[in-house]
Amino acid sequence: MSRYPDRTLAATLALVLATATACGTEEAGARLELSAALPDQVPSGATLRLGDPQIQAIVGVSGLDKELADAGITVEWANISGGPQSIQAFRADKLDCSAVADIPSLFAAWTGTSTKIVFQSVTVDPLDHPIYKLGVAPGVNVTSLADLRGKRIAYSAGQAQGALVLRVLQKAGLSQKDVQLVELTSTGDSYVTALGAKAVDVAPISAQYQKLFEAKYPGARTIGTGVRDDASTLYCLTSAVEDEKKAAALKVYVAVRTKAWLWANKHPAEYAKAYFQDTQGLSEADAKAVVEIQGDKGIPATWDNAVKRLQATADLLSTEQKHDKLDVTTLIDRRFEKVQADAAGSDVVTGDAA
Structure with missing residues (x-):
């Protein structure tokens, strides 16, 4: 739900x-x-x-x-x-x-x-212009999808971000049991704030907030998902x-x-x-x-x-x-x-x- x-x-x-x-x-x-x-x-x-x-x-x-x-x-x-x-x-x-x-x-x-x-x-061009990238909290070592194992990932079941996370895990050969999904509704820059506070390790970040995230938190970065958006x-x-x-x-x-x-x-x-x-x-x-x-x-x-x-x-x-x-x-x-x-x-x- x-x-x-x-x-x-x-x-x-x-x-x-x-x-x-x-x-x-x-x-x-x-x-x-x-x-x-x-x-x-x-x-x-x-x-x-x-x-x-x-x-x-x-x-x-x-x-x-x-x-x-x-x-x-x-x-x-x-x-x-x-x-x-x-x-x-x-x-x-x-x-x-x-x-x-x-x-x-x-x-x-x-x-x-x-x-x-x-x-x-x-x-x-959906793969050349993805709306979402994965935001990685400062200090967290995630440079590829394989690195998601064991990480805390922001997840909202009823939103596009939630489905994206599931598709990313599927592409990486991982299941929900291989990560910790943290229930968090995405509203405004809530995922940016959660990453900055290190409440989660990874979260899908829309284009509107990617530059804000990287500029606001030293050491923050984003990586591609490799899957197309909805x-x-x-x-x-x-x-x-x-x-x-x-x-x-x-x-x-x-x-x-x-x-x-x-x-x-x-x-x-x-x-x-x-x-x-x-x-x-x-x-x-x-x-x-x-x-x-x-x-x-x-x-x-x-x-x-x-x-x-x-x-x-x-x-x-x-x-x-x-x-x-x-x-x-x-x-x-x-x-x-x-x-x-x-x-x-x-x-x-x-x-x-x-």
């Missing part, structure tokens, strides 16, 4: 959600069967409650927010992303969709929250995609979100400033470095490969974490696959990167 945010984070989340929903309760649209075609017209009064901070920054600086406004869509943005926060918000019915890797959709299913993935993107997704409450108004609005938003990532690929400096510098508080140099580390986001021509990888991950977590077997096709709304591909046009990615 995943660990949820502590009381301080929960209180912050409650404040964010109260702000995001201050406009009041939206009148629900007619029920739309999951097998029905997505509406071509957005009904009046459509509202989306989105935890998608990076895209929020990109659509603002790129001017793509005008497409949402022109379609008559009201977006209530929440400063929420990642599994623990989004699942908590879903359970409180305070959020429609959130940006996550693909692990949270599995944990939502395993913990009784019905969601659908409506967007898939990947790093174009896909980047947008997942939504099933009740949202079953609502005619929201489904119609999501069709527009998925297209806009696709254009936003492609815009960011072509305008890395502007993207770095709008999100990592202006929103996350990184310096100009560090913001640009993070965007370079991340690499370009690719929009897949089809979701076939992403579905196969998600099923493999679900099978791994089912075995390693003792969950029920799960057919991941039940978690994916492929009606949005063509919406996304059409919006990308000739910029879709083909091959294994998809």
Whole structure:
């Protein structure tokens, strides 16, 4: 089972959600069967409650927010992303969709929250531009995956970082019994802090925090994992995609979100400033470095490969974490696959990167 945010984070989340929903309760649209075609017209009064901070920054600086406004869509943005926060918000019915890797959709299913993935993107060169590296605490002797034996590794079962750790152990020929997994939810720079305090020896560190970690703690370093990161997704409450108004609005938003990532690929400096510098508080140099580390986001021509990888991950977590077997096709709304591909046009990615 995943660990949820502590009381301080929960209180912050409650404040964010109260702000995001201050406009009041939206009148629900007619029920739309999951097998029905997505509406071509957005009904009046459509509202989306989105935890998608990076895209929020990109659509603002790129001017793509005008497409949402022109379609008559009201977006209530929440400063929420990642599994623990989004699942908590879903359970409180305070959020429609959130940006996550693909692990949270599995944990939502395993913990009784019905969601659908409506967007898939990947790093174009995933092994050349890994989002995560393994942070190694100062004074700890880890220079290769083989050195992980016996080490204390930060681990969050319901987040992408947790699945990454399991895949890294698998690649290294190690089992959970060969290391000490320390349950620790990854929020903000919590893994950086844990490494600096030597509460753990190793932790997955995202691109945003790698330079911070190495600069803040003398002797700190990062090493590559040798495994590819999870896909980047947008997942939504099933009740949202079953609502005619929201489904119609999501069709527009998925297209806009696709254009936003492609815009960011072509305008890395502007993207770095709008999100990592202006929103996350990184310096100009560090913001640009993070965007370079991340690499370009690719929009897949089809979701076939992403579905196969998600099923493999679900099978791994089912075995390693003792969950029920799960057919991941039940978690994916492929009606949005063509919406996304059409919006990308000739910029879709083909091959294994998809």
